[in-house]
């Protein structure tokens with residue numbers, strides 16, 4: 360990428376933000392509220408933070424969204440990071456349209472577009488994680504990864520980390536934070552604190568702790584395991600709890616623990632993968648090659664497609680375990696999904712968006728850290744590349760504050776900046792195709808929202 364020249368997809372997507380945000384009235388406006396009433400009449404399971412600011416988005420172009428009342432937003436969340444190449448990306452529309460007019464749906468059968476996608480992904484997956492299969496959601500991919508680990512190790516136990524999230528099917532729940540509704544964690548699943556130094560569970564200092572959290576994790580694995588360990592499941596940078604980055608050496612030590620205990624190291628690269636953090640994979644920041652990854656978020660740029668990639672040497676074991684018929688699903692990797700995914704990966708590679716994410720992300724994080732200095736309600740600004748976030752605190756007690764986090768989310772939406780809150784954290788994820796200029800403009804408006812909320816909580 361030449362200095363000063365924006366990659367093609369960035370130039371296209373960011374061009375829509377010239378007049379954004381642009382508000383016509385209150386947010387949410389009357390049409391949004393009417394649509395919410397209609398939807399609520401017929402559905403259950405809406406998200407509390409959607410209910411908090413029930414904006415009905417009607418269309419999107421590039422890095423912007425337009426709601427039913429014609430308010431124009433800059434999108435720093437794109438459906439939890441699912442449309443990172445821009446709304447209504449014409450290259451992806453064209454690829455899906457072309458495929459749809461040829462072959463819409465077959466289940467698991469070979470076809471040209473599937474082969475092309477596998478070959479292209481195998482060129483970018485870490486190490487020799489070149490055997491790939493497809494699903495439609497992150498949680499299915501998490502289950503697929505765990506099935507591989509069971510088949511390869513003969514075990515069934517999984518260890519995961521506080522604050523990580525992997526989905527809402529049984530195994531994924533077993534490796535994530537549960538609730539009364541999800542029922543008890545299945546036996547064989549246990550979780551341990553991770554290396555979130557900002558709130559160290561062991562009240563230690565990163566400069567002197569020697570990654571004590573992972574020494575503890577290894578002891579906990581040995582104490583809890585009944586000799587049937589299958590996998591260690593981790594996000595290289597935690598997404599659900601707001602872009603938590605771990606200290607240097609953390610991922611390498613995880614690799615060592617997996618090697619010593621015989622577990623497969625499974626990285627959930629759903630959020631971190633495909634260049635989002637400024638390297639192709641989260642594990643690349645420490646040169647760590649796990650045994651299994653699963654990823655997507657924006658693989659289909661909103662079209663539901665996720666992938667699991669595993670080491671080549673597992674081929675024979677999986678064949679003997681008849682895993683072929685145990686993987687896959689009706690829509691997993693069907694031709695339209697493959698077309699969307701192939702177009703996405705081609706744009707990512709052609710425009711070197713990984714490097715764009717690194718450079719733009721550094722500028723954003725520098726600015727966000729200055730914001731953290733200026734505002735007492737910001738506990739920390741963190742993340743890597745374009746996976747970024749704030750964590751908010753009560754300025755009087757320094758305790759994490761969901762109330763403040765959600766108030767900032769609302770104040771930002773009311774100013775035309777779409778983000779996504781989770782507890783005290785606010786995920787700030789500029790698209791892979793957001794120019795630094797647009798991202799910084801959005802962050803400045805977000806700071807106004809922070810200042811507004813701060814004045815109310817002082």
Ligand SMILES: Cc1ncc(COP(=O)(O)O)c(C=O)c1O
Pocket residue numbers: 439495496497498499501524525526527594598599627628629630
């Ligand atoms: C890191 C991570 N893994 C897995 C999932 C689950 O993915 P899905 O909602 O597609 O099932 C999510 C969802 O947000 C996620 O952020």
